Structures are given as structure tokens and as C-alpha cells.
Amino acid sequence: xxxxxxxxFEPEALKQRLLILSAMDIVLCQEDWLRRYQFDPxxxxxxxxxxxxxxxxxxxFILFTPEGxxxxxxxxxxxxxxxxxxxxxVCIYEQVPPALLxxxxxxxxxxxxxxxxxxxxxxxxxxxxGDVHNPQGLDNGSDFLLGMIYxxxxxxxxxxxxxxxxxxxxxxxxxxxxxxxxTKEMMMELNPEVDLEIAIKELQAIGFTVT
Numbered sequence: 508x509x510x511x512x513x514x515x516f517e518p519e520a521l522k523q524r525l526l527i528l529s530a531m532d533i534v535l536c537q538e539d540w541l542r543r544y545q546f547d548p549x550x551x552x553x554x555x556x557x558x559x560x561x562x563x564x565x566x567x568f569i570l571f572t573p574e575g576x577x578x579x580x581x582x583x584x585x586x587x588x589x590x591x592x593x594x595x596x597v598c599i600y601e602q603v604p605p606a607l608l609x610x611x612x613x614x615x616x617x618x619x620x621x622x623x624x625x626x627x628x629x630x631x632x633x634x635x636x637g638d639v640h641n642p643q644g645l646d647n648g649s650d651f652l653l654g655m656i657y658x659x660x661x662x663x664x665x666x667x668x669x670x671x672x673x674x675x676x677x678x679x680x681x682x683x684x685x686x687x688x689x690t691k692e693m694m695m696e697l698n699p700e701v702d703l704e705i706a707i708k709e710l711q712a713i714g715f716t717v718t
Contacts, residue, residue: 508602511625511634515653518576518627523687524656525557525569530715531663531683533706534694535671543655543670548714554610559655567652568616574606575628579621582648587622587641599624602637623647660684673698688716 516524529546536542543559550556553573560566564583569576582588587599599621600608607626611618625636641647657663660680667675679693689710694701694717707717 508635508637511636513649513653515625515634516656516658518571521569521576521656522555522557522571524658525559526713526715527683527687528559528657528663529557529713530689530710531667531680531697533709533713533715534689534697534701535667535673535675537700537702537705546713551613559652561655565648565652566617566620567655568611570607570610570616572607572610573629574604575626575631577603577607577610577626578624578653579611579616579618580623580647580649580652581617581620582622582646582651583620585622585648586643586645587639587647589619589621599637599639601639604628623649623652625649688718690718 515521525544526546526548528544529542532542532544539545541562543561545556545558545560547556550570555571557569557571558566559569566581568579583590585591600611603624603626607628610616623636623639625634627634639647657666660677663684664675664677664680667673667680676696679696682693683689691703691707694703694706710717
């Protein structure tokens with residue numbers, strides 16, 4: 508196996524960012540099937556689940572467990588896709604620790620749809636990936652997919668305004684990114700049409716703070 512070669516979030520920072528992005532989607536979009544981000548802190552016993560999907564067949568699944576964190580990505584246009592190979596064979600998981608690999612067995616995670624995988628066991632200090640045979644240097648979609656986990660408010664606002672076709676307050680988003688909390692007034696500023704009662708229940712269900 509190898510060290511993941513690109514900068515990436517620390518596990519707790521990653522979990523917090525995915526929580527924030529899911530909370531933003533709850534406020535901006537009342538129809539969950541249109542949302543890009545989903546977060547479930549109690550997906551399974553001791554497991555937190557996060558999903559990032561662009562609705563076009565590309566997605567990330569991130570599972571946080573006591574044994575560590577595993578990230579599975581699928582870019583349907585990547586030549587690393589199992590559907591792009593002459594033989595349907597998935598070898599990307601060969602070196603994944605069994606305790607983490609087992610987390611991908613749920614049907615919802617679509618284990619076979621994969622173009623890259625990285626993980627970090629609870630005792631690790633770096634993210635790791637398998638030594639995947641890729642002599643041609645084919646794009647596995649990781650830059651594209653991991654880039655959807657926005658690292659700063661400006662990038663998120665740029666995406667959200669284009670996706671939802673609304674004006675999004677950078678000041679409010681910056682506050683949420685920093686404080687991992689939101690007020691009712693901020694919710695109304697972000698989306699004047701939001702149903703506060705429903706949105707607050709959804710935010711509480713994912714463990715997001717409403718003050």
C-alpha cells in the first residue's frame with residue numbers, strides 16, 4: 508500500500524466539514540433527492556455515514572468507524588471504472604484493511620462501483636491507498652470528487668449559487684463553516700422559503716446545532 512499522495516482533511520475535520528455541507532443542503536433545498544450532501548451520524552452502530560453525489564452517476568461514500576475511516580469514490584466517466592475495462596474486475600480494494608472493507612458491504616454503498624479508495628485506520632497518521640495497477644496514469648476521478656468537499660466558504664458559495672440558482676450569503680456561510688452552528692435568522696437569510704420547523708428537525712437529526 509501507499510501513502511495517499513495529495514493533501515486531505517484530518518478525519519475529525521473531514522467529518523465536521525461533511526456535517527456542515529449536509530446542513531447547508533438541508534437549509535437551501537427542501538427536497539432531499541436534489542441534495543448533493545447527506546450525513547447520518549447513526550447509520551449503524553458506532554458508524555457515521557456521509558455521501559456526496561452530483562446526481563450524474565458520480566459519488567463518494569465516507570464511513571467513520573471506531574476502526575478508522577474509509578472513503579470510496581466512483582467517477583462514472585473515469586477509465587478506471589470497472590465498466591470501462593474489458594473484464595469486470597475490481598482490484599482497488601486489495602490492500603484495504605478487512606475491518607474497514609467490511610463497511611462497504613451494505614447495498615447502499617454500491618461497493619463494486621469504484622474508481623479509487625483511501626482509508627485511515629484509527630492508529631494511522633496518514634491516509635493510505637492501495638498499490639493499484641495503473642501504468643497509463645489514468646484519471647481515477649479523485650481530484651474531481653474529493654474537490655466537492657469544499658475547503659473554504661467562497662468555493663462553496665460559488666457552487667451553491669450555480670447549482671441552486673439563488674444568491675447565497677458569503678457572510679452566513681463563513682459563520683457556519685467556522686462555528687458549525689446556525690441561527691433561525693441565518694436560515695431565513697440563506698433561504699427565505701425554508702420551512703423552519705422541518706429544517707430544524709432535519710438539522711437536529713444529523714447532530715447540527717441550531718442556536
